Amino acid sequence: MATTKDYRLGEFTFPRGWFMAATTAEISRAPRALRLLGRDLVAYRGESGRAIVLDAYCPHMGAHLAAEQSSGEGARRVEGDSIRCPYHAWRFGPDGRCNHVPYFDGPIPAAAKLRAFPVEERYGCVFIWHDPEEGAPDYALPDLPEWDDPHWVQCDYDDLGTIDVHPQEVVDNIADTRHFGPIHGMKLAYFDDTFDGVVARQRSGGGHETMTSADELLESDAVYTGPGILVARFGGETDAVQIILHTPIEDGRTHIWHGIITRGQATPPSEADRAMHAAYHATGLAAFSQDFAIWRTKAPAIDILRLPTDGPFHRARAWYRQFYNPRAEAAVYQQRANGFYPTKGMPAHITDEAAE
Ligand code: FES
Ligand SMILES: [Fe+2]
Incomplete structure (x- = not known):
């Protein structure tokens, strides 16, 4: 461990x-x-x-x-x-x-x-x-207005229990461009990362073997707010939000929860909407389990043998360090991480502004 x-x-x-x-x-x-x-x-x-x-x-x-x-x-x-x-x-x-x-x-x-x-x-x-320094919160929880929106189907969380993996390995995922194909059967059309203060954001789009039909683009906008809360919004056939929560339990042991909510067709959601949600939730969990299976069995990547065409793991790790150091030094780590990082050899997200 x-x-x-x-x-x-x-x-x-x-x-x-x-x-x-x-x-x-x-x-x-x-x-x-x-x-x-x-x-x-x-x-x-x-x-x-x-x-x-x-x-x-x-x-x-x-x-x-x-x-x-x-x-x-x-x-x-x-x-x-x-x-x-x-x-x-x-x-x-x-x-x-x-x-x-x-x-x-x-x-x-x-x-x-x-x-x-x-x-x-x-x-x-x-x-x-x-807070090891016992200070008051210095950032707010992410907003999730979909949870209380009557169009949306709420979920029970999957308590995935603990794994003997340091949360660093879980957080690395935010920068992991090249696991999408091997693990998720996803052919990426674009991928990029943005780090900004306590927020780390990954945008990706591509065909996803598990979560979509073959020719459909699954687009994901996944945002860490602080070190333990990831909210990923999916567009595609279905509007969905995936919530992945992880908490260090012991030094090197992590507890993980997973949830998915989806937007229904009817308000309040109909039986059909609930059935669709259940199917989507199960599929999302299956996709997440593909990452989980790797974490559960892997050796620690203390230093990543990073290639220039890998994602920006070094930025993600600099970002993550801010939370393990005194608040007064957080800005130093943020400055090392802040910025927009496409992955070499991979298109970046085309913003609406850029497309105009
Ligand atoms: S009141 Fe005596 S141990 Fe708590
Ligand atoms: Fe993954």
């Missing part, structure tokens, strides 16, 4: 950014243990409906806040938006501070505090903000 250090990514073992923690359906009044970003966490839904994520271990004597308890005060865990530890029933607010101890009326020590993570719940996902 290759680690962040092996890839020489930077100072931090785990990157700064928004990361998928769980699906919306997984977070309820029953506290849930999560493992991500090298930490044990507890996630629960407060009585207000808000999703809350805290470090898991109680500062009193170390109980896991999601430990099951079938009787006593420890079984009644969520009060308002606070949670009680199952062991001695200290209660912690959504800010992580202890706000009640049932057997003590003196001032609560300042150290009685858990780390609380900024949480946002969007498009069926619960995201947490992780």
Whole structure:
């Protein structure tokens, strides 16, 4: 298992950014243990409906806040938006501070505090903000207006579980021009990358054996917003959005989720639209599984033996490094990556402006 250090990514073992923690359906009044970003966490839904994520271990004597308890005060865990530890029933607010101890009326020590993570719940996902420097979020989650659009069919996410692959190898995909033919049976008509700050964008078009009929062009506009959230919009016979979320779990181990939503013909979507969505979702998952099969079995590409006609892996890796280094240095890595990069020997996307 290759680690962040092996890839020489930077100072931090785990990157700064928004990361998928769980699906919306997984977070309820029953506290849930999560493992991500090298930490044990507890996630629960407060009585207000808000999703809350805290470090898991109680500062009193170390109980896991999601430990099951079938009787006593420890079984009644969520009060308002606070949670009680199952062991001695200290209660912690959504800010992580202890706000009640049932057997003590003196001032609560300042150290009685858990780390609380900024949480946002969007498009069926619960995201947490992780920053080794514990700063506030410095970019917003990508917008996905299609999710709430009544023309569109929403999806359940495929939880693909964890693989012993560093997320660097997953992110390399954004610059990987030459895997489309061998892996996806896709004959590319164009391909290019653009890096701009925290955003990495890949545009591609071509015939796709798995996702389209042979003579049809599948066009994809795939955008990373930060290191862990990829939203790819597909045009072709069907308007679709593919959502690929990946979160470092341990150093060199990655959890991956996949989802696809499609635009229906009727509003609200008809049975036929739902059937079409199910088929498209299955096909999209099959296409993604082609990448997954490689990741699951490959050796780490610590240094890529890059040819001039490969995609701009070196730019993608410079882009990715910004998240593993202090925020104050992010601009240095962004400057190394920022720009528009066609792949040598491959046409680039023809923009509407250029075509006029
Ligand atoms: S260990 Fe949590 S209240 Fe004692
Ligand atoms: Fe791929």
